Amino acid sequence: AAAAFALTDESAHWLRARCQLARVEVFPNPVAARAALPRVPGRDVVFIGRLEAKKGGFDLLHAFARVAAASSAAPLVLAGEGERGAVLALASELGILARLSLPGWVDAAQKAHLLATAAVFVLPSHHEQMPMSLLEAMAAGTPVVASNAGAIPRIVQHEHCGFVIPAKDIGALAAAIIRILEDNVLADSFSRCGRERVASDFKVETVLVRLRRRYEELAV
Secondary structure, three states: OOOEEEOOHHHHHHHHHHHOOOOEEEOOOOEOOOOOOOOOOOOEEEEEOOEOHHHOHHHHHHHHHHHHHHOOOOOEEEEOOEOHHHHHHHHHHHOOHHHEEOOOOOOHHHHHHHHHHEEEEEEOOOOOOOOHHHHHHHHOOOOEEEEOOOOHHHHHOEOOOEEEEOOOOHHHHHHHHHHHHHOHHHHHHHHHHHHHHHHHHOEHHHHHHHHHHHHHHHHO
């Protein structure tokens, strides 16, 4: 092959090492340009994804128990399908059941509303490539806290467009959420940076122009 394409630097490295490919180039997941709803941030701590251990949902419950002790007004919204019973059981054990909302799977309009009204979007995954939910949250201007899995550190750029914390680190996860809840200036800065980051590097139009140009170069 003249060249291979990968979503992340990590995937590109794997292809070079395991498949003996000399030329592997990174083209990220693109985000469709949609008119985001106006930001009307409340206090919600929002997760959108499958309710399972590898997505960090149970880590988030443990972290939120610490958040709840520090911030009496913050609710937790876990939107998605999965291990609902286990989530409810752990939330009850941790004493945060009254703060928890489980809307299930959400469509595009519901997701847009959740992101527009969230104080912070959290993605504490143990493993990721280039998560669309994170890019969508940043495009909506929602401050983000995410783990250091996959391409997340490169996307978020720690303390520029959000916080990047070690996967499975409950204390760091709780502390990052609390900082955003307690610092409106910081939250606004992350909101602006996230929107600008997605607009400059991850829009469909931007990625497709780069990809088309590369195909044309390879065809010569």
